[in-house]
Structure formats: C-alpha cells, structure tokens
Amino acid sequence: MSAKRSAAAKKSPNFKRKSIPEPTIARLPQYLRSFSEFSQKDQLVISSKELAAVSSINPAQVRKDLAYFGQFGQRGVGYDVKTLDSKMREILGLHKGWKLALVGAGHLGTALLQYGGFFKAGFRVEAAFDVDPSKVGWELEGVRIWATPAIRQVVREKKIEIGIIAVPASQAQRVADELVDAGIRAILNFAPCVLSVPKSVLVRGVDLASELEHLTYFLEKSSKGDKSKSGG
Amino acid sequence: MSAKRSAAAKKSPNFKRKSIPEPTIARLPQYLRSFSEFSQKDQLVISSKELAAVSSINPAQVRKDLAYFGQFGQRGVGYDVKTLDSKMREILGLHKGWKLALVGAGHLGTALLQYGGFFKAGFRVEAAFDVDPSKVGWELEGVRIWATPAIRQVVREKKIEIGIIAVPASQAQRVADELVDAGIRAILNFAPCVLSVPKSVLVRGVDLASELEHLTYFLEKSSKGDKSKSGG
DNA sequence: TTCTGTGAATTTATTCACAGCA
DNA sequence: TGCTGTGAATAAATTCACAGAA
Numbered sequence: 001m002s003a004k005r006s007a008a009a010k011k012s013p014n015f016k017r018k019s020i021p022e023p024t025i026a027r028l029p030q031y032l033r034s035f036s037e038f039s040q041k042d043q044l045v046i047s048s049k050e051l052a053a054v055s056s057i058n059p060a061q062v063r064k065d066l067a068y069f070g071q072f073g074q075r076g077v078g079y080d081v082k083t084l085d086s087k088m089r090e091i092l093g094l095h096k097g098w099k100l101a102l103v104g105a106g107h108l109g110t111a112l113l114q115y116g117g118f119f120k121a122g123f124r125v126e127a128a129f130d131v132d133p134s135k136v137g138w139e140l141e142g143v144r145i146w147a148t149p150a151i152r153q154v155v156r157e158k159k160i161e162i163g164i165i166a167v168p169a170s171q172a173q174r175v176a177d178e179l180v181d182a183g184i185r186a187i188l189n190f191a192p193c194v195l196s197v198p199k200s201v202l203v204r205g206v207d208l209a210s211e212l213e214h215l216t217y218f219l220e221k222s223s224k225g226d227k228s229k230s231g232g
Numbered sequence: 233m234s235a236k237r238s239a240a241a242k243k244s245p246n247f248k249r250k251s252i253p254e255p256t257i258a259r260l261p262q263y264l265r266s267f268s269e270f271s272q273k274d275q276l277v278i279s280s281k282e283l284a285a286v287s288s289i290n291p292a293q294v295r296k297d298l299a300y301f302g303q304f305g306q307r308g309v310g311y312d313v314k315t316l317d318s319k320m321r322e323i324l325g326l327h328k329g330w331k332l333a334l335v336g337a338g339h340l341g342t343a344l345l346q347y348g349g350f351f352k353a354g355f356r357v358e359a360a361f362d363v364d365p366s367k368v369g370w371e372l373e374g375v376r377i378w379a380t381p382a383i384r385q386v387v388r389e390k391k392i393e394i395g396i397i398a399v400p401a402s403q404a405q406r407v408a409d410e411l412v413d414a415g416i417r418a419i420l421n422f423a424p425c426v427l428s429v430p431k432s433v434l435v436r437g438v439d440l441a442s443e444l445e446h447l448t449y450f451l452e453k454s455s456k457g458d459k460s461k462s463g464g
Numbered sequence: 465t466t467c468t469g470t471g472a473a474t475t476t477a478t479t480c481a482c483a484g485c486a
Numbered sequence: 487t488g489c490t491g492t493g494a495a496t497a498a499a500t501t502c503a504c505a506g507a508a
Contacts, residue, residue, distance in 0.1 A: 021499060025449055029442035033424070047467065054426060060470095060501055067469055075468045075507040092445045093452025108347070111340035115424075115440060123444060162447065186447045192265070192347075194286065202450055204443050208347060210261035212355060213324045215394060215418045215436050217257055220325025253477060279489065292479055292492095299491055307490045308486040 024065045028092060030055050031065070035085035047078040094122030101155055101184070103175045104166035105130040105145050108190060112166060113141040126158045131171075148175070155182035162186045169193040176203075256297045260324060262287050263297070267317035279310040326354030333387055333416070335407050336398035337362040337377050340422060344398060345373040358390045363403075380407070387414035394418045401425040408435075 034054050038046050048066075052059040066072055066079070069091050073079045089095055102109050105128045113125060128145045130136065136147045146154055155163070163179040165172050165187060172191035179187060186202040189195055195203050266286050270278050280298075284291040298304055298311070301323050305311045321327055334341050337360045345357060360377045362368065368379045378386055387395070395411040397404050397419060404423035411419060418434040421427055427435050 023499065026442075026446065028449065029439070029445040032445070033426075033442075049467085058501060059467095060503090061499090063468060064470080064500085071469070073468050076466045077508065078467065091449065091452075093448040093455075094445065096448075096452070098444075098448055098451075106343065106346075107339045108343035111338065111343055112440065114339060122448070161451065162444070186451055188443055188447060194265075202447055204447055206438060206440070206443055207261070208344065208438070210258075210265075211420055211436055211438055212330075212394070213261040213264070213326065214257065215420060215434055216325040216328075216330055216354070217260065217323065218434055219330075219393065219418055220323075220328070223325075255477065281489085290479060291489095292481090293477090295490060296478085296492080303491070305490045306486070307484070308488050310489065 020068050024068060027055070027057070027065055028088060031062070032085070032088045032092065035081055035088060039081045039085055044081055045078040046081050046084070048073075050078075089122065092122075096122065098123050098162055099126045099158060099160040100124065101126060101151070101160045101163045101179070102128040102143070102166060103130075103148070103151065103163060103179070105132075105135050105140055106166065109164075109166040110140060112164065113143060126160050127154050129154075131167075148178070151175075151178045152182040155179065155184060160184065162188065165189045165191055165195075167191060252300050256300060259287070259289070259297055260320060263294075264317070264320045264324065267313055267320060271313050271317055276313055277310045278313050278316070280305075283311075321354065324354075328354065330355050330394055331358045331390060331392040332356065333358060333383070333392045333395045333411070334360040334375070334398060335362075335380070335383065335395060335411070337364075337367055337372055338398065341396075341398040342372060344396065345375060358392050359386050361386075363399075380410070383407075383410045384414040387411065387416060392416065394420065397421045397423055397427075399423060 031051060034051055035046070038050075048059040048062040051062045055062075063073070066084070069087070072084055072087055100123055102112060102125050109128060109130075113128070125143050128140055128143045129148050129151055130145055131148050133147070135145050138145050154160075160182075161184065163175075163184045163186070165175050165179075167175055169191045172189065172193050173195060176187060176189070176195045176197055180197050180201055184201065187195065187197065187204070189203060189205045190208075192207050192209055194205070197203055263283060266283055267278070270282075280291040280294040283294045287294075295305070298316070301319070304316055304319055332355055334344060334357050341360060341362075345360070357375050360372055360375045361380045361383055362377055363380050365379070367377050370377050386392075392414075393416065395408075395416045395418070397407050397411075399407055401423045404421065404425050405427060408419060408421070408427045408429055412429050412433055416433065419427065419429065419436070421435060421437045422440075424439050424441055426437070429435055
C-alpha cells in the first residue's frame, strides 16, 4: 500500500541516516562513556565485543548501532577509541558548547552545578534562576543567580537553548512557560509532572519516583517467586 | 540452563502474567501519576483515551498494558480511578513500605530527601550515610546520618532493601560493594558510572549527562534540517 | 585468523479492528 | 451507544550468520 519510509529516504540527496531507532539513540551516551573510560586507560582500539560486555548488550547490536552513523571500524581489528569518541561527540552535538539555564538554585540545582562529569564537555551553565530574593545576585559554583522573572531577558540575551527545571512540581509549568516564551529549544525537567509545551520544544523528564517504582516492581515480583531476568 | 520461560509459566497454577514487556513496566509509574492526579480532581472514572492523551500514547496500548494485570475496567464505562490507583500501587509493590538507605548526604542527597513527591507513598529513608565526619551524628530532614563504614551494620539491623547512591563516581563502586555485602536487594545509582554487582542485585542508573546528550542529539539533528518526530 | 558491516531471520512491541458487555 | 479486552496484523528492534577486509 502506501509508500514506505525508504521512498522518503531516497528523496534526500545524501542520506546516511535512514531513521535511527530510538533505542539506538538512548544507547549512544552509554557508548560515549565507555570510549572516554577506555581512552583514559590508553587503550587505542576497542571491539564490539568489549563494548557489549561493558553495557551488557549484544555485540551485533553495538555494531549495528555504530554503523547507522558511518563505517568507523576496521575489519579484523576493531574501532579506534579516539576516533569513535570524537565522532560520537559530534553525533550527539557535544562539539557545539551548549548553553544551559538552570531554574531552581536549591539543593538539586546546586548538586547539578557541582556534578562535574555532568558538564565536563559540551555544556556550560550560563545562568541560574531562583525565586528566593536572598539568593539573587550571588554566585553558585561560579554561576550568577538571577530572579526568576529575568528568565525571558537573560535567556534571550545569552542565546541559551536548553533549560533545566529543578523547582518543585507546583512551579514547574509556570517556569516551562517562561522558558518557552524566552525561546528555549529544549527542557530537562526534574519536577515530577508532565509539562505542556509547543511541540517544537523538546522535553525530557527525569522522574526519581518512577525509577524507584521500576525497581520495586521487580523486587515485588521476585518476592513472589518469579525467577525471570533481573537487570544485572 | 532452564527451558524457556513460557514452559515455566505454564507450571504455575493461576498464571495471569505471561511475561510483561519491559516498555509496559516503564509506563506503569506514569499511569500511577495520572491516577493520583485525576483522583485529586475527584474524577471517579477514566477512559483509556483520557489516560492515553495525558501520556501521549495510543489508547489500545493503555488498555493492553493494564490488561496484563487483570480486568480492571468496565466495558462502556472506563476504569474506576480509585481502584486502579490502589491496584497499580500493589503491582508496583508500593503497599509494602520499602526501607531505603541513602549514601551521600551532599546537595544531591539532601535534594532527594526533600523531594516530597518522591517518598510520598511506599518509601521511607531509614538511614543516611556520609564520609564527612562533621555530618555524622546529625539529622537531615529527620534522617540520622551515619559514618559510611556503618553501612553494613545499619542496613542489616534495619533490614533495608534498597540503597540510593548519591556520591561521586569515584566512590560509587566501593559504596555499592558495601551495600551488596550488607544484603541490599536493589540500588538506584546517581553516579555516572556502571556498577558491577552480583546478578541477584537489581541496579538502575539515573545518568544526568545521558539525558542531556539525548536532548542535544535531537537539537543537533533538527539544526541540520531534519523534520522527523520531536518528543512532544 | 579476527572482527566489522549488514541482509535475513527472529523476537518483541505496537496498533488495528472488532467481539462482548454495560 | 461507548468503552474494554484481546486476537490478528503490522511495525520495530534484536539477533543470527556470513561475506568481506585487514
């Protein structure tokens, strides 16, 4: 019946990507972390088998994932760690130096700023925002804290593209609206609620309760005598 | 070693579960949150269509997900919100009152303790641990802080089953080893590293950098003129 | 040989479409 | 009529298995 995806893909003049599967994209950051680790150990070459062992997935899966983006490996040898590391950074857009706005300078916000590995490459927090007047004007980990109503102006002036919401759920939607209004392109939301935004804005939620509940589902299940796969 | 799972399932006398898909399990906490919201709005009944709209997934998917666990709905009417809320809590094991141990009483640990929605039902932090001697003996949000070497003793005495790791990556594996040694059954890991634990212990990692990189992948892609689905 | 890259086979997940009940 | 529950159809992801390059 209808023309399949391949038809659409063929229209593009130089098409390397034939629509990457979501699960593949989710695995990329994991691979990147492995490259960094092996790179630090001065291991020059890595095989799909080694990568697979670290992430506990199938070697063929690793090869397929990487092959979506190009032919990075050398047959009979493996993948050059440095090359792959830099390629993966490029694929993930980390070579750009993304500017972040952090909304909420409480404990979570502070933790995020301190979390070294978080911003080690490709990210820079340009401004933090908080409703607490006693915090405004001060710096936190070298980042200036503004009053929340300044979001619109500061985000526009500094051309910040990504916002991190680290405020209570009750304030999250309001903050999201302001960020959207200021022209933000993506939001990472730590508040336990669903945000409604225009569909041109990307949202990713990190929900701590959900993660715990995912764990307890399996704990509960195994308590009842079930022996199926656990997450090693 | 064993014959396939289906064979094992058939042995059980009253088997409702025929191996629940992982994606279904990941959606359960999302549904639970919706039930709570609708319940607070005094809406008594909810349809798969409404639930689907909130989570932006397919209504048939919602029905299938719920049907894995029993026939909770009423044809022509919908699902009773209260019933479903309490059923879902049971499925996720939240009726048990899980005891948690928090390792790392820095900003992240403090944020987790303060994060109300997090522990509102089904979870209680029984003890916190930190290497900083100046914190030991004090309380944080009503939770006593112990020295890290006390993990083994305290976790055993209090029969704590879940550990939360909120320490720097460099210390995470050591902490995981101690938790495992103390008999913990599951770990929620906020440190950006892979933990190696016996396969009887469940691990779930929340990696902040990965989440950001997932976002930038799509931002980078759309900057290059791609128009495929964004995450509304 | 070893290890990648990739079509084909298989497994898993989603969506359709409709029977059955209120 | 309206909505659930569920087999059947479809779509997507994973794994196999092998050709081809170092």
